[in-house]
Amino acid sequence: MQNEWIYIGLFLVIGIIVPIVPLVIARFISPHKPNPIKQSTYECGIETVGDSWVQFKAQYYIFALVFLLFDVETVFLFPWALSLNRLPLFVVLEGILFIGILVAGLVYAWRKGMLEWA
Amino acid sequence: MTFADFLNNPVNFIADWLTGLLTGWGLPDALATILVYVIGITVLIVFAMVLDIGLVWVERKVVARFQDRLGPNRLGPFGLIQPFADIIKLVIKEDITPAGADKVIFNIAPVLAAVSVIALWAILPLSSKIFGVDMNVALLYLVAAGALGTLAIIMAGWSSNNKYALVGAFRMVANMVSYEIPMVVVLLIPTILADTMSVQGITQAQDGLWFAILSPLGFLIFFISAIAELGRTPFDLIEAESELTAGFNVEYSGMKFGWFYASELLHAFTFGGFMAVLFFGGYGGFFGLEKVAGFGWLTNPFIEAAVFIAKAMFGYWAIMWVKYSLPRIRIDHMLAFNWKFLVPLSLVALATPAILHKVLIDLPTWQYALGMFASNVVIASGTIEILRANSRKQRKAEEKLSPQPVKN
Numbered sequence: 139m140q141n142e143w144i145y146i147g148l149f150l151v152i153g154i155i156v157p158i159v160p161l162v163i164a165r166f167i168s169p170h171k172p173n174p175i176k177q178s179t180y181e182c183g184i185e186t187v188g189d190s191w192v193q194f195k196a197q198y199y200i201f202a203l204v205f206l207l208f209d210v211e212t213v214f215l216f217p218w219a220l221s222l223n224r225l226p227l228f229v230v231l232e233g234i235l236f237i238g239i240l241v242a243g244l245v246y247a248w249r250k251g252m253l254e255w256a
Numbered sequence: 257m258t259f260a261d262f263l264n265n266p267v268n269f270i271a272d273w274l275t276g277l278l279t280g281w282g283l284p285d286a287l288a289t290i291l292v293y294v295i296g297i298t299v300l301i302v303f304a305m306v307l308d309i310g311l312v313w314v315e316r317k318v319v320a321r322f323q324d325r326l327g328p329n330r331l332g333p334f335g336l337i338q339p340f341a342d343i344i345k346l347v348i349k350e351d352i353t354p355a356g357a358d359k360v361i362f363n364i365a366p367v368l369a370a371v372s373v374i375a376l377w378a379i380l381p382l383s384s385k386i387f388g389v390d391m392n393v394a395l396l397y398l399v400a401a402g403a404l405g406t407l408a409i410i411m412a413g414w415s416s417n418n419k420y421a422l423v424g425a426f427r428m429v430a431n432m433v434s435y436e437i438p439m440v441v442v443l444l445i446p447t448i449l450a451d452t453m454s455v456q457g458i459t460q461a462q463d464g465l466w467f468a469i470l471s472p473l474g475f476l477i478f479f480i481s482a483i484a485e486l487g488r489t490p491f492d493l494i495e496a497e498s499e500l501t502a503g504f505n506v507e508y509s510g511m512k513f514g515w516f517y518a519s520e521l522l523h524a525f526t527f528g529g530f531m532a533v534l535f536f537g538g539y540g541g542f543f544g545l546e547k548v549a550g551f552g553w554l555t556n557p558f559i560e561a562a563v564f565i566a567k568a569m570f571g572y573w574a575i576m577w578v579k580y581s582l583p584r585i586r587i588d589h590m591l592a593f594n595w596k597f598l599v600p601l602s603l604v605a606l607a608t609p610a611i612l613h614k615v616l617i618d619l620p621t622w623q624y625a626l627g628m629f630a631s632n633v634v635i636a637s638g639t640i641e642i643l644r645a646n647s648r649k650q651r652k653a654e655e656k657l658s659p660q661p662v663k664n
Contacts, residue, residue, distance in 0.1 A: 191422065
């Protein structure tokens with residue numbers, strides 16, 4: 139059991155090293171001649187106006203809230219799904235009821251027009 | 257310790273031999289184990305990278321055929337050496353960092369994009385004997401590692417100090433907060449059917465019957481949300497050449513761009529592999545053929561790995577087929593398609609098999625399979641009926657608004 143996590147840890151460490159190697163090689167053998175024009179922000183040839191980190195209305199803010207709700211729900215559903223075969227039918231139906239309550243929440247958000255692009 | 261032992265269990269054979277060799281040199285057991293792990297992991301990752309180079313060739317050749325072209329055909333037979341030339345070009349190309357970029361995040365993002373894919377290979381079961389690790393929470397690990405790739409794209413878009421890249425990154429946020437829900441919900445279906453979250457367990461549970469037969473809807477939803485998670489057409493709003501030029505990676509050049517490209521291809525292939533594992537029996541699933549006399553060789557690890565790669569390649573090809581056949585959809589359509597169609601459908605597609613599996617499990621296999629399949633057909637036709645009624649209503653409403661055509 140513990141060996142699995144040592145393996146995953148080592149896998150991630152080597153997985154980070156492998157992509158870095160070509161980048162380091164490229165740093166030594168590729169040319170490096172920066173100039174202000176080359177390093178300017180690419181906007182199809184037009185000069186940038188104002189700050190690049192612009193603020194604009196994120197229409198999907200409400201989607202993110204609904205997402206949070208459902209993501210937490212699925213975390214609760216994984217243990218239910220894993221032990222489904224050992225549970226009595228009543229508990230299975232209770233899990234379905236739990237899904238139903240969240241569907242009711244989705245329907246509510248839908249009826250309130252939260253899922254429209256406005 | 258013979259050649260037959262090696263053929264039947266190559267990884268264990270080499271690992272035992274290496275551990276014996278290292279402890280023979282006087283290394284402590286724990287250190288020897290870790291060294292063997294490191295060697296095994298390096299071999300696995302290098303195999304994935306070599307496969308990735310092959311995928312560049314496959315992708316270019318297949319897209320050429322879809323568009324009625326020949327594709328690379330100059331370097332070597334069938335242009336097979338082309339991807340190696342591409343890599344050399346990427347490595348010796350000048351690496352430009354825009355003046356206003358957030359340099360640290362700008363440099364981390366391509367590495368993270370590659371790591372998110374490589375991490376998935378830790379749990380990918382190439383065969384019953386050749387695999388990284390068989391975790392009991394593999395499906396949760398799959399979701400977590402997938403989210404890392406999204407994070408890499410958001411980091412790249414934000415740190416580039418470019419409006420195109422920023423809009424691409426924001427679209428990726430919208431994409432991720434939507435399509436992860438149906439994906440995680442349908443991951444529960446193989447969990448219920450196999451009674452485990454380990455990928456080896458799920459593969460072995462499909463020996464007699466593929467889960468794609470028990471839950472075709474689950475497979476379809478997984479396929480769609482996997483394409484969305486990968487950010488490939490029709491959900492490639494993060495790149496959207498016609499409006500954002502290249503989206504999140506517009507400021508990247510050289511090998512840093514190369515990692516985004518390579519990790520996208522390998523990601524698509526890996527998801528093809530997970531489709532095979534979750535719904536098409538992975539490396540096995542021969543419907544009991546391997547138990548018939550004369551077909552025992554099917555359980556050889558190398559044959560299993562070849563079967564797995566073939567199935568994963570088919571999934572990869574299906575993703576490419578969708579990519580090069582469909583136009584890009586608008587972002588409000590994308591969100592509406594997810595929240596008003598895919599999420600409700602995935603919840604129904606989860607709840608029905610959960611109850612039916614519980615009720616039908618004691619029946620003979622063919623009745624159980626028929627019941628599960630029939631329930632999916634009923635849900636699918638019901639969904640189509642609802643959609644039809646809805647669009648009829650919409651058409652009527654529009655006809656009422658628009659002026660009636662003048663009759664001559």
